[in-house]
Amino acid sequence: MKILITGANGLLGQKITGQLVKRNIPFLATSNGANRNPDCPDADYKTMNICNAAEVAAVVATYQPTHIIHTAAMTNVDACELNPEACREVNVEGTRHVADAARSVGAHFQLLSTDFVFDGEKGNYSEEDEVGPLSVYAQSKVDAEELLLKGTDHNFSIVRTIIVYGTAHNLSRSNLFLWAREALPKGEQMNVVDDQFRAPTWADDLAWGCIRICELNATGIYHLSGPETYSIFEIVQKVAAHYGYGTRSLNRIASATLNQPAKRPPKTGFDLTKAKNKLNYHPKTIEETLHLF
Numbered sequence: 001m002k003i004l005i006t007g008a009n010g011l012l013g014q015k016i017t018g019q020l021v022k023r024n025i026p027f028l029a030t031s032n033g034a035n036r037n038p039d040c041p042d043a044d045y046k047t048m049n050i051c052n053a054a055e056v057a058a059v060v061a062t063y064q065p066t067h068i069i070h071t072a073a074m075t076n077v078d079a080c081e082l083n084p085e086a087c088r089e090v091n092v093e094g095t096r097h098v099a100d101a102a103r104s105v106g107a108h109f110q111l112l113s114t115d116f117v118f119d120g121e122k123g124n125y126s127e128e129d130e131v132g133p134l135s136v137y138a139q140s141k142v143d144a145e146e147l148l149l150k151g152t153d154h155n156f157s158i159v160r161t162i163i164v165y166g167t168a169h170n171l172s173r174s175n176l177f178l179w180a181r182e183a184l185p186k187g188e189q190m191n192v193v194d195d196q197f198r199a200p201t202w203a204d205d206l207a208w209g210c211i212r213i214c215e216l217n218a219t220g221i222y223h224l225s226g227p228e229t230y231s232i233f234e235i236v237q238k239v240a241a242h243y244g245y246g247t248r249s250l251n252r253i254a255s256a257t258l259n260q261p262a263k264r265p266p267k268t269g270f271d272l273t274k275a276k277n278k279l280n281y282h283p284k285t286i287e288e289t290l291h292l293f
Ligand SMILES: NC(=O)C1=CN([C@@H]2O[C@H](COP(=O)(O)OP(=O)(O)OC[C@H]3O[C@@H](n4cnc5c(N)ncnc54)[C@H](OP(=O)(O)O)[C@@H]3O)[C@@H](O)[C@H]2O)C=CC1
Pocket: 006, 007, 008, 009, 010, 011, 012, 013, 030, 031, 032, 033, 048, 049, 050, 051, 070, 071, 072, 073, 074, 075, 090, 094, 112, 113, 114, 115, 160, 161, 162, 163, 164, 165, 171, 172, 173
């Protein structure tokens, strides 16, 4: 097994890289610009912009991976809403370039996708549920998924996940838990929504699941999230209680008052039965991860 990772400077990309280093599995980490992960040897890193089809084709042809884990994406959901063309360029066309390159060398292609493909009315979504995207970002992930689902090559997997959290080096995107750990002890006001329900995902568990799929050559859609669905407000309360932070600065709000450009699904969360049975995926609860920060 030789794994090529895209978006290796991101949170998930760094966690996958870290596990591959520890397990001595050969890999090539790629991302936009220079290597920002000190745990990834420069010899195992290559700059690769997924929007540049020729660059992607050349890097993949040279490395000849057996598997590609495609985590690179435009992940700021509101920026996607405001810049739909840029979002499409990275999340759909970028995916097309990497998937085409994977096909040309016979590699398994794994796409990272999201709970936002659903409209959030039902919750506890399984892999068979119908998609209903509410935002430009969500639509871009549905379109990226369809490049694979409607194609003739079946050597692919789609991993959908939800609010990925954890720590890594020099991230361009923060996450709910880092925000809470920074703001709460300083008593900085946090306006937190109580009408969005999510199953946050410990990044290390997700990385394990992505690699496991490669090891098993498992194909099709997999839902990999944390095991518990709570409101965002309840999640932040849990963080505060665990570390003994006061909650006077915690302000319970409705999503509508945030005035965010992109609409979010109210209630997601995943049915993990398939991942548990086929991958032996048993993710940590929020409580089990907080002492690991
Ligand atoms: N984070 C979350 O809560 C969730 C994430 N996902 C999906 O999981 C995947 C991984 O997410 P996560 O690791 O958290 O995201 P990050 O934003 O942390 O990482 C994405 C990485 O992709 C890189 N990237 C962006 N554009 C390009 C490009 N044109 N060429 C090469 N690299 C590029 C970014 O580079 P740079 O750092 O330089 O900007 C960044 O390092 C994504 O596909 C995302 O859509 C799904 C659900 C929830």
